Amino acid sequence: MDNIINPFSPNAGSRPPELAGREDIFRDVRVFLGRLPTGRSVQSLLFTGLRGVGKTVLLNEIVHMAERQGNVLPIYLEASEARSLGAMLASPLRLALLKLDRMKGTGAKVRSGLSVLRNFLGTIKVSFGGVGFELEPATGRADSGDLQFDLTELLVAVAEAAAERQMGVVLLIDEIQYVTEPEFGALVMALHRIQQLGLPLAMAGAGLPTLPGLAGEAKSYAERLFTYPVIGALSKEASVLAIRRPFLDAGVEVEDSAADTVYRRSGGYPYFIQEWGYQLWNFVEGGPVTATDAEMVDEIVSRQLDGNFFRVRMERLTPSEKSFLRAMSQIGGERIRMADISRNLGISVNALGPRRSSLVKRGMIYSPSHGLVAFTVPLFDEFLRRNPV
Numbered sequence: 250m251d252n253i254i255n256p257f258s259p260n261a262g263s264r265p266p267e268l269a270g271r272e273d274i275f276r277d278v279r280v281f282l283g284r285l286p287t288g289r290s291v292q293s294l295l296f297t298g299l300r301g302v303g304k305t306v307l308l309n310e311i312v313h314m315a316e317r318q319g320n321v322l323p324i325y326l327e328a329s330e331a332r333s334l335g336a337m338l339a340s341p342l343r344l345a346l347l348k349l350d351r352m353k354g355t356g357a358k359v360r361s362g363l364s365v366l367r368n369f370l371g372t373i374k375v376s377f378g379g380v381g382f383e384l385e386p387a388t389g390r391a392d393s394g395d396l397q398f399d400l401t402e403l404l405v406a407v408a409e410a411a412a413e414r415q416m417g418v419v420l421l422i423d424e425i426q427y428v429t430e431p432e433f434g435a436l437v438m439a440l441h442r443i444q445q446l447g448l449p450l451a452m453a454g455a456g457l458p459t460l461p462g463l464a465g466e467a468k469s470y471a472e473r474l475f476t477y478p479v480i481g482a483l484s485k486e487a488s489v490l491a492i493r494r495p496f497l498d499a500g501v502e503v504e505d506s507a508a509d510t511v512y513r514r515s516g517g518y519p520y521f522i523q524e525w526g527y528q529l530w531n532f533v534e535g536g537p538v539t540a541t542d543a544e545m546v547d548e549i550v551s552r553q554l555d556g557n558f559f560r561v562r563m564e565r566l567t568p569s570e571k572s573f574l575r576a577m578s579q580i581g582g583e584r585i586r587m588a589d590i591s592r593n594l595g596i597s598v599n600a601l602g603p604r605r606s607s608l609v610k611r612g613m614i615y616s617p618s619h620g621l622v623a624f625t626v627p628l629f630d631e632f633l634r635r636n637p638v
């Protein structure tokens with residue numbers, strides 16, 4: 250069929266033609282967004298899941314839902330290994346305050362929000378195209394140099410500015426596993442304070458199954474402040490819908506047996522389903538799509554996934570990191586014991602520590618519990634077994 254109008258979207262963060270199997274989550278999100286601007290308490294959301302399950306798509310969808318609703322301002326940012334949380338927040342928070350400033354009303358809180366932001370920028374030493382420098386600094390707010398206090402002051406100021414406009418704010422943070430432990434702790438304390446004050450700001454974050462660790466007070470608050478919806482592979486029913494619906498919209502049937510092959514081979518993982526749909530669409534002349542078509546496309550899909558999804562992740566690694574992952578794939582299973590990797594490589598568990606932590610830091614593996622590791626990329630072990638070098 251015509252490649253130009255191929256609706257499937259095997260790309261990070263691209264909205265799929267059929268956003269299947271997430272109804273329960275959207276139901277919860279609607280309640281969350283509905284309550285937020287009223288100042289009623291809401292629990293922040295922290296979505297966790299492997300790579301390619303649709304976390305970014307979900308956050309983007311929440312941005313759209315907030316925009317459609319009209320009284321919740323979405324603030325979106327993607328965390329990275331390279332930048333501090335403060336530096337990442339500054340620009341989107343400034344934009345949000347400017348948006349609030351343009352809305353009707355007196356806006357005293359908005360202006361004080363901008364002053365607080367100015368102080369905050371001073372503490373994190375970011376020079377920033379004249380942010381609020383025409384404003385008097387708000388003495389004593391967000392300028393202590395202690396991230397926990399300053400971030401709280403800043404987010405409280407933003408939340409107050411929003412409340413003044415009868416707006417809510419949802420702070421969307423993608424790839425939240427890259428936020429460091431002290432930064433995440435500071436964020437938790439800030440959200441806790443905001444909740445105590447009954448202000449309309451909450452977070453919807455997404456990240457790999459290991460979230461930043463927390464200690465002390467922050468840890469006990471986090472348990473009450475957040476819900477942790479797990480985003481996983483799609484059910485069989487949802488997978489079939491995800492593959493079938495876009496074809497049906499073009500008037501083409503997908504036979505049960507073909508949909509079944511896609512479900513089995515993709516494991517229900519959204520990224521893989523999109524790749525299957527994309528290749529099937531380009532391969533078939535018209536309908537119905539049969540199991541034979543699926544068999545024929547299987548090799549193309551594997552080649553594409555190996556090239557685009559898997560290999561790029563391998564290329565960034567050092568030889569010793571690669572050997573660690575290969576050992577994991579040889580041992581097999583979802584959760585792999587460090588002790589088994591140690592035996593496989595003939596290296597002590599202690600000596601493996603640095604590789605293990607650099608792979609966690611790079612987001613290649615995570616630790617589901619003490620002494621265990623797992624891949625963050627679904628079916629990565631199969632890829633490594635297919636491509637032994």
Ligand SMILES: Nc1ncnc2c1ncn2[C@@H]1O[C@H](COP(=O)(O)OP(=O)(O)O)[C@@H](O)[C@H]1O
Pocket residue numbers: 258259260261262263264265266267268269270271298299300301302303304305306307491519520521522523
């Ligand atoms: N519910 C869904 N149904 C079908 N495809 C989906 C769904 N959610 C996401 N996708 C597709 O999966 C791929 C990965 O989505 P993305 O949001 O980038 O995942 P993550 O952020 O978890 O790595 C994209 O190609 C997207 O179009």
Ligand SMILES: [Mg+2]
Pocket residue numbers: 261262304305306423
């Ligand atoms: Mg993502």
